[in-house]
Amino acid sequence: MKMLVLKASIISLCCLVLVFGQFPAQAADITGQSTYHTDGRTTPRLDFVTPEAIERKMFVIPSDAMVIGEKTAKSMRNDVLQFLAANSNRYGLTDSAAELKLVDEQESLLGKHYRYQQFLGGREVITGEIVVTVDKNGNVTRVSNNVYPTTTTAAANKNELAVLDQERALDIAWQDLNVEQGAEVLELPSVDLKYWPSENSFMLVYDVMVAVNKPYGYWQYLVDAETGEIIQKQNRATNLGEHEKSGHVERGTGPVADRRNLFRAYELKIVENRMKNLSAPLVEVAAESADGTALVFDGDPVTTLQDATLRDDSLASAFDQAYRTRPLQDLRRESGVFHLDGPWVRIVDFESPTDEPSTSTDGNWTAKRGDTAFNDAMTYYHIDQTQRYIQSLGFANIIARPIEVDANGVSGNDNSYHRPNGVTGKSGILSFGHGCVDDNEDADVIWHEYGHAVHADVAANRWRGGDTRAMGEGFGDYLAATLSLRKENGNAFQTNKVFNWDGIGTGDPNCRGWSGRRVNLSTDVKYDPSRFYSDHQPIGGGAISDELWASPLFQAQLMLIGAGKPPEDGDKIVIQGMFGLSSSGAKMHELAQFTVLAAQSLFPGDIHAATFIRKFQDYNICNPNDSTVCAMPGSPGAPGVAGAGSDGENAAAKR
Structure with a gap:
């Protein structure tokens, strides 16, 4: 299909075998x-x-960690660090755990999660991290560890100087990309010196990020700081539908552009914009929050009309019965003009084609498909409602800010993506492209892309290696599928398909052969814990790796709903399960266990955990012969799960 999806996984490549053998079972x-x-x-x-x-x-x-009573945030951080220092031998740390830096502190429904980054000689160790989970009573309950052990002496002496300088590293990446003359810079480059674990040692590398539109992408390189060899390269924006382009770095054609001139032009544009703002009349305009309405598809015309024959070039009248008027909440109103700018989403123009976001003088967006104002309103409405829904589940700190979205961007390409924050790796910006069926005419696409932002806010930029790329895509598909269930005919028509409108298939000669994805893979397709699953990867039987993760999640959701449980239950479990995992190199069976533990803790004694175990077992993600493998150690497991055995064999050892 179309759609570049910038994920939080910014280093792993589809077929990459990470250092130290990666993380098989x-x-x-x-x-x-x-x-x-x-x-x-x-x-x-x-x-x-x-x-x-x-x-x-x-x-x-x-002993300090055993003190009972209310604790401050500072004292809790101190307790966690003391726990790591006290268990330094177990986790391969120095005695004081001085090589760890707290980079993220998250609160979920079940407690807090402290994520530490590993450093050597003051430089970041790429993929080196450890995550400690603390329950609401202040007890450490889990440690998810991906630290690369080193001795105290080695840690103190890791201060090598790079043979190459930053300019040379940037030039190596620039020349390899063959950035074309006439290209534009999308963001200023960054070049950071870090350590890359390699062959039981640590290699000094430059982490180079370059974003240009010819060849289009947000490119990342790891360059050996001694030899100049390119260790890794990839596009941080991942094509949603074509596995062969996942992690693939395109090259420009023709003469290479002078990067200094392009960077100067970009910086000049920034200065000009600032000067324009400074020279604007200093008139204080009172802004207020006001509600409006919009004509939208909620979520897509194929599902609403139960008509799979619709095509991009169908008569405009064929869509008339699919439009619905929906509220736009908390818009910004200035001088009588309504803007699609609210507490959870802000429609902006940061990427070509230049197209200022639409406004309204009465708060009502009445445009239909074919008008960019329709795309603006679709994007605002569905993201705003999704964030409000996530907050209603109790996740108050996931993207608790307005996310910036270009509803007509991607340099005119038929793609869409999420680009994480370049510093933190958390949620960043979204951009939607047009062409054939405009991406943001289908709410599934909007939900999927916002799912990447949700996931990035939880996992940050350490989501790489192992099965992470497939799981990231699978979560976005799950979010789209579960939100679709609430929509008109969503539980009755193409329920197990994602991108029902955008993925209209080969029936339209004007569009590429994208036919969406499934969330009900045949259970003949089995997870192999000894291999690694990249995004959009063919895995046999006509299946895609993304579907292997989305299918058990969504089928468990359907089973819970069929048993009379509200859909909010399944969504809480799936989102909660992503917290607390050392995401570098994570495997499906690990995240499956975290998901089951979330179900056990959120709904103790109920059917939720057993349901997820059963569906994970269907695909061999949880061992089908032992229902305790994905359950909390020491718990009675999940009685009543079909296919669960009791042979007493430690099935985890097989993983």
Whole structure:
């Protein structure tokens, strides 16, 4: 299909074998409390800090952490760091854990999650991190570890100077891209010196990011700081439908542009915009919040009309019965003009084609498809409503700000993407392209892309390697599918298809052969824990890797709804499950276990955990012969799950 999707996974390549052997299946210890790396590191990949494990002295609990009573945020951070220092030998840290820096502190429905980045000699170790989960009572309950062990001496002496300078590293990437003359810069480049774990050691590399429109993309390179060899290269914006382009770096044609001239032109444009703002009349205009309405598809015309024969060039009248008038909440109104600018989304123009966002003098957007004002209103309405829904589930801190969106962008290409924040890796900006069926005519596309932003806010820029790319896409598909269920005919027509309108297939000769994706893969398709799943990757049987993650999530949701549970239950579980995972190199069976644990904790004693286990077992993501594998260690498992065995074998050891 079309749609570039800029994900939070900004380093891994589809066929990349990461250093230290990546993360194939983890072995488990005899207690079932921990899983271990199988890449040469002898440290745990995942620990469950249960009362049983503490009693058996698997962990050292500092005395300060055992003090009962209300704790401040600062004291909780101190307790977590003390816990890591006290268990430094277990996790391959120095005695004081001084090489760790707290980079993210998140609150979920079940507690807090502290994410630490590993540093050597003051430089970031790419993919080196450890995440500690603390429950609402202040107890450490889980540790998800991807630290690369090093000795105290090695940590102190890792201060090598690069042989190459930053300009040379940037030039290597620029020449490899063959940036064309006449290209435009999309953002200023960044060049950072970091460590890349390699062959049981650490390689000094430049992390180079360049964004241009010829060849179009947000490109990232890792360049050996000693030899200038390109270690990795990829487009941070991932094509949604074509696996062969995933991680692929295109090259421009013709003479290479002078990058200094392009950077100067970009900086001059920034200065001109600032001067324009400074020279504007200083007239204080009172802005207020006001509601409006919009004519939209809610969510797409194919589903609403239950008509799969619709095509992009169908008569305008064929869509008349598909439009619905919906409220636009909390718009900004200035001098009597309504703007699509609210507390959760802001429609802006940051990318070509230049097309100022539409406004209204009465707060009502009445344009229909074919008018960019319709795309503006569609995008605002569906993102705004999605954020309000996520907040209603209790996740008050996921994208708790207006996200900037260009509803007519991507330099005119027939693509769409999410680009994470360049510093934090969290949610950044969204851009939607047009062509054939405009991407944001289909609410599934808007929900999917916003799903990437949601996911980025939880996982940040460490979501890379392992099965992460497939799981990231799969979550976006799940979000689109589960939100579609609430819409007119969503639970009755093409329920198990995503992108019902945008993915109209090969029936339209004017469009590419994109036919959407499924969230009901045949259970004949099985997960293989010994391989790694990239995004959009063909995995046999006509299946795509993204579908292998989305299918059990959505089928569990359908089963819960069929049992009388509200759809909010399944959505809470899926989003909660993403918290607390050391996402670098994460595998499907790991995130499946976190999802089941979320179900157990949010709905104890109910059918939710058993339902998710059953669906994960259908695809071999959870072992089909042992229902306890994906459950909390020490728990009775999930009785009543079809296919669950009780042979007593530690199935986690097979993973």
